[in-house]
Amino acid sequence: MTAIFSKTVYVFIIVIILFGFINSPTALILGFIVTLILKNPFQEYSHKAIHYFLKISVVGLGFGMFINETLETSKDGLSLTIFSIFLTVTVGLLLTRLLKLDLKLGHLITSGTAICGGSAIAAISPVIKAKNKTISIALGIVFLLNAIALFVFPAIGHYLNLSQEQFGLWCAVAIHDTSSVVGATLGYGEEALRIATTVKLSRTLWIIPLSIFSMFLFKTKGKKIKIPYFILLFIAAIVINSFHILPTSATHVIVLMSKRLLIITLFLVGTSISIKDLKSTGIKPIFLALTLWIFISIFSLVYILN
Numbered sequence: 001m002t003a004i005f006s007k008t009v010y011v012f013i014i015v016i017i018l019f020g021f022i023n024s025p026t027a028l029i030l031g032f033i034v035t036l037i038l039k040n041p042f043q044e045y046s047h048k049a050i051h052y053f054l055k056i057s058v059v060g061l062g063f064g065m066f067i068n069e070t071l072e073t074s075k076d077g078l079s080l081t082i083f084s085i086f087l088t089v090t091v092g093l094l095l096t097r098l099l100k101l102d103l104k105l106g107h108l109i110t111s112g113t114a115i116c117g118g119s120a121i122a123a124i125s126p127v128i129k130a131k132n133k134t135i136s137i138a139l140g141i142v143f144l145l146n147a148i149a150l151f152v153f154p155a156i157g158h159y160l161n162l163s164q165e166q167f168g169l170w171c172a173v174a175i176h177d178t179s180s181v182v183g184a185t186l187g188y189g190e191e192a193l194r195i196a197t198t199v200k201l202s203r204t205l206w207i208i209p210l211s212i213f214s215m216f217l218f219k220t221k222g223k224k225i226k227i228p229y230f231i232l233l234f235i236a237a238i239v240i241n242s243f244h245i246l247p248t249s250a251t252h253v254i255v256l257m258s259k260r261l262l263i264i265t266l267f268l269v270g271t272s273i274s275i276k277d278l279k280s281t282g283i284k285p286i287f288l289a290l291t292l293w294i295f296i297s298i299f300s301l302v303y304i305l306n
Contacts, residue, residue: 006041009034010271017263024183025150027263031270032147040271047272050118053265054179055230060258061182061197062237063251064190070198070238077169077199080303084173085206088114088296089213095291099284104130106288107214108138113292116204117142117176123207123226128218140277141289143269146180150266153184164188166304168195172203173300174293183266186259204228 013030016022022030040046092110096103108130111120118139125135153175157167167188172195175181181200185192211225241251 002038003041006038009038010041013267014264017267018257018260020260022263022267024186024263024266027267028147028150028183028270031267032273033270035271035273036275043271046268050179050265050268050272051122053261053268054177055233057258057262057265058178058182058197058201059230059233059237060254060261061193062234063241063246063258064255065194065198065238065241067238067242069194073195073198074202077172077195077202080169080173080300081199081203081206083303084296084300085114085203085210087299088292089210091295092288092292095288099288101284101288102134104128104218105134105137105285107217108134109141109285109289110292111210111214112138112142112176113289113296115206115210116178116200117146117180119178119204119228120207120210123211123228124214127211127214127220127225129220136277137281137285140274140281141285142176143273145289145293146175146177146269147273149175150180150183154188157188164191165195168192169199170297170301170304172196172199174297176293177269178204179262179265179269182259182262186262201231201234204231 013022013027013034017027042049089110092106092113095101096106096110099106107128108121108124111124112118114120121135121138121142124130125138130138149171153167153171156162157170162170168185168191171181171184171192175184178197178200181196182193185196205228207228208225214220215225240246246254
């Protein structure tokens with residue numbers, strides 16, 4: 001009976017999200033609270049759903065973008081992307097050794113902070129042969145910080161009167177996961193959303209050189225590198241929209257439903273945040289993640305403002 005009730009509650013929340021009654025932060029909190037009260041009845045499917053829903057929704061957002069604007073945005077964010085990734089990885093490696101933290105755990109947290117959160121952790125972990133517990137801890141910390149970012153970043157953006165361009169670029173660099181980047185910019189404005197999505201996905205491609213670097217760092221040559229192929233579909237969606245292959249009415253619906261699917265993804269992310277897992281993590285990994293996050297947030301904000 002309890003399982004049926006839990007499933008009903010989860011499905012009901014997803015349906016009302018689809019109808020547009022819940023925003024990004026609310027969805028995340030709901031996911032966390034509902035899982036605290038009722039156990040997640042779809043726990044074994046949640047992580048896979050997050051993985052696929054995120055990719056589908058990001059590709060869908062491509063139908064609201066144009067080639068010229070996307071290339072210009074990618075070019076504008078390139079120097080900041082290179083500086084921030086290089087600095088984050090360097091500081092992360094140094095702090096990991098100073099804190100005498102497990103090298104693989106430190107590297108996963110660093111990779112997730114430097115590029116794209118859970119996606120980077122998922123891509124790097126098989127390359128360095130990380131254990132499941134190590135992967136879970138890294139993901140748990142990143143999910144927690146993503147949840148905080150969803151509330152903190154828009155508040156800071158409004159307080160500092162950041163333009164949509166500035167805010168979108170800042171979120172793309174300083175927030176870990178693409179889901180939270182899009183979630184934070186959804187309510188800030190269409191321009192912020194477009195810039196954040198474009199820059200974040202261009203950063204995702206840096207998974208490839210980081211994977212190669214990780215292979216040499218941990219001496220694990222021969223492991224398969226995961227390439228984020230869904231970015232090609234995102235580019236294809238932009239091309240289709242730029243040449244008006246689909247009618248405007250159709251692309252508007254695709255973009256709208258993609259945004260709502262993204263909010264469902266954030267609800268699922270909320271359901272995957274476990275207090276028990278975070279308690280068992282210890283203070284050092286959280287300190288590392290928090291320090292790196294504050295560092296990259298301040299560095300990128302100062303860079304953008306100047």
